[in-house]
Amino acid sequence: MGDELVEVVDAELVDESELRPAIAEPTAQTGPLVDRHTVLRPGELTITKRPTYTARDFYVSEETARRIDQESAPANTGKNYRSQRGIFERWCNEMGRVARPCTTATFVEYVASMIAREYRPNTIGTHMSAVRTWQPEDARPGTKVARGLLNEYRKAWGRRNRVTKAPAITDDMFRAMVAACDQHHPIGIRNRCALILGRGALNRRIELADLLQADVDVEAEGVALWIATSKTDQDSKGDETFVPIWDDDPLINPVHATREWFSTLHRLGARDSAFFRALTAYGALQNRSTATVRGDHVSGDAINDWVRSCAYSANLPHWQEITAHGLRRGGAQAIADAGGDPTRQGRWKPGSTAVKREYLDRALARSENPWLKVDKGGRQNP
Template sequence: MEHEAGAEVVDAEVVEEGRLPAAIQPRPAARPVVDRHTILYPGQGLPTEADQPTYTERDLYVSEQTAERLENQSAPKNTSANYQSQRNKFAAWCAGEGRVARPCTTATYVEYVAHLIELGRSPNAINAAMSAIRTWMPEDQKPGTKQARGMLNEYRKTWAKRTAVRKAPPITDELLRAMVATCDLRTIAGRRDRCMLLLGRGALNRRIELADLSIADVAVDDDFVTLHIRSSKTDQEAKGEHTDIPAEDDPLLDPVAAVRDWLTALHHLGVREGAFFRALTSRGTLQNRAVAKERGDYVTGDAINDWVRGRAHKAGAKNWQQITAHGLRRGGAQAIAEAGGDPTKQGRWKPGSAVVKREYLDRAQSRAENPWLKVQAKRSGKPA
């Protein structure tokens, strides 16, 4: 082929008729990106892969602080630690069974639930394990729950038949007085335990609410003690609530005097801030908490239980082994209901709580209307 003088000559490639070089092959059409949830407006084109953004590592990583918040979201530290423990147990079981732990299949999830049932674990414990495992899985690879829930529901029925319901006995006014009387106010531990008993009873505290109290959460004047409960079972978002406990004429049972005595004891120990209830040695000094990495200076709910049970034992309660800090809550709620009051707000139950209605209000009314009371009134000549 001849070219005009001065014209630029470029490389050329001879190709077969009907074929283009690879470098200029037409690009394949971008694949549509749709699923059964896609909604398109009239005239709108199908979204394709070409419309999708290109992500880099920057879009996928979170900071260490954010990762820590995600690990502990909406769960107290003890719950987070329990979840990790449950996940570790599941991973160990999967390794022993030759199964993939994460992400696991629905069959593996169901088989593990059956394994826990065979071990005789409580339904609540199995439910907690199921939740820990499922929330551990990637968001789009969680196992199905229908079969596992069905097995657990059937297991609950047999569990209920062979397991008697054990509720912490209520700490009555009489028992409370006997327990407080064992607190030697000449000792640091005596002042602490009296304060713990009277606040637990007066504010209808759950044990962890007592354990989580800070000095800044407790205010006292001549007429009331006010507790700021930063979070509770019914306040997982930690909005916080205030609960007032009125002063008592009886010095032994007066929460105002008890709080002031304990604050004075804390000051003598050099404590001005931080945890309100502290672990003590047998000599009445502060216990070394260097190894308490989870709670630091804050005691556990189990410690509160131990203090309550110890005082019940010293008071000579026949069923002292069964008594826990929850007995303060139950006993206080029962006393309020029997006096015609509603313990809902004082105990930070949800408004209209079915538990309060069933366990306290209805029971108090039933007792007040007990037909044997009319028989006793007739015998004594008093009006029914």
């Protein structure tokens, strides 16, 4: 027949000098070697005698070995796997267990030991993969029990280490924070402008920190911001975001707030470079001559500090948990609740699943909440 599937059984390795030719099957007897996976057609002959192998059947050349080492996995993956396999081998030595080929019980015990040491679930997963692929193909340990342990641990880990998102800054919180800014002091003027533009443009904190004065254009109906680079624009093509006057309240008017901050900057002698500047407690420009990384630009952490200080001044509950990202979240949710889509304004990628999940779906679910069908008297609305 065509290519035959053979199995290595009771092979004996000998020195190259002792290589002997394999014993061929009798030509009169042709057919498949029978094992539990064999499927025979009617009238097909079978062969039960297996060939005899020599050392030559099991070795690859040095060139092939180098190619396998170089191309079987990326360099970093190969390095990590070697390290993880070394850790497993040392653990087995300490426990008096065989590392290769290891038993399923050893594999399970090793996974359990990493869980006991509270490794990250993803770290445990990579160790499992490194160890299992290191084993001979016909002697790899079973994974059902070990993966069951890891899955349960992953759930518990997720409950304990759930990432808590910065609270959204709602409209009422935003107004209170803006009102708390002292409009007779440069810091208050700056912080008010940062709050209004940050919410209006749905800025990431680093986008605010990176603004140049030349990137901010005050118009009669709003403020245009040129965002030179962002998380979704790694090629720095740039994009303009317009912050309109969306409310009649002069306190949160973006045009007024931006003009006031521009005037303050010019009085302080800063007519170019960074738009948001670090100030002393007395309202003077901080000396940035030793700032070798950001220069005149503040950091994203500084923007966070400004927002948090406004929350503190406004006596907001849990003010210490509030960050600049809350401006972005709160503004995006306000747009979604009003029936809009914040994707373009916040420079998310078109069709962003995060926008759909975090804002659009949430707004839709709330607008269609069944309790809205019930009036205050307990009667169902039509």
